Amino acid sequence: MSALPAKNAPHIPVLLRPLLRAVSPVKGVWLDGTFGAGGYSRALLDAGADKVIGVDRDPLALEMAQAWKADYGDRLELVQGVFSRMDEYGQELDGIVLDLGVSSMQLDLAERGFSFMRDGPLDMRMSQSGESAADIVNEADEAEIANILYLFGEERASRRIARAIIKEREVEPITRTLKLAGIIEGCLPRSKPGQSHPATRSFQGLRIAVNNEYGEFFEGLMAAERALKPGGQLAVVTFHSVEDRMAKRFIQARSGGEGRANRYAPEIEVATPQFTVKSRKAIGPDEDELAENPRSRSAKLRVATRTEAPSGTVDPKKIGMPMRKEGKR
Secondary structure, X not given: OOOOOOOOOOOOOOOHHHHHHHHOOOOOEEEEOOOOOOHHHHHHHHHOOOEEEEEEOOHHHHHHHOOOHHHHHHHEEEEEOOHHHHHHHOOOEEEEEEEOXXXXXXXXXXXXXXXXXXXXXXXXXXXXXXXXXXXXXXXXXXXXHHHHHHHOOOOOOHHHHHHHHHHHHHHOOOOEHHHHHHHHHOOOOOOOOOOOOOOHHHHHHHHXXXXXXXXXXXXXXXXXXXXXXXXXXXXXXXXXXXXXXXHHHHHHHHOOOOOOOOOOOOXXXXXXXXXXXXXXXXXXXXXXXXXXXXXXXXXXXXXXXXXXXOOOOOOHHHHOOOOOOOOOO
């Protein structure tokens, strides 16, 4: 259980040690649906997996992995794709891991447009194709922008920020990250020491909308149910409340753990569950990890085991998935 990526790996993933403990013994074929810098894939291979299928929509992630991929030979297969289609990349899997955090290598590249701390084009596309953040900011109406910032970024001042964006873009298009960050800062009180940057929530909301992250996550959970074999394990690492709520409610719904609406309501009749829960509570970082990586503070790990029940479907609203409302363009 001491398997960790080599020291020259780009980074050590959050909650790696508790994840390896939770899914031990690691064996068979695994799929890493959020390959990123490859930390989880390496650790799973080093811990005993026969093979890992690493999936990422970002071509840069797969390009960077070429420097060390040969160390694992044909035990590591890389696929450029989205984890919502993971059941097309593998079947009868022994395990699936999803880390929903944003890759630091994306944040660190100004030209990718994810960071409000570095000037770059207002992009945020993980796949480097399709609608960009600049498209939303300059083409969506005020109501849609406010909706995105509030639902996906949990930004309480979303309407005020949306009005300011509309006003500024009437003068000239908003195409740079620092330009947008400055507009947002002008709408909010100056942050105090220790607080997050005023643009944090808005940039998160735009990133989630651009990459359809909640839709991808929902479809990914459904795909995982189809791809895992009986006894296969699903491990999900989330970093904020919406994603954790979706993961928790999905596992509850698919494991027959919904219970009653209240104590007087009749018992809900549940079909054979598709998963069993390993731990009712989410697993968080220990003190050692918090000291090593303060970013892990908000991370939560949930693990469930696939049963023999046939796969099915669940209503995305039932698991609390926020829905984007398209406005006028």
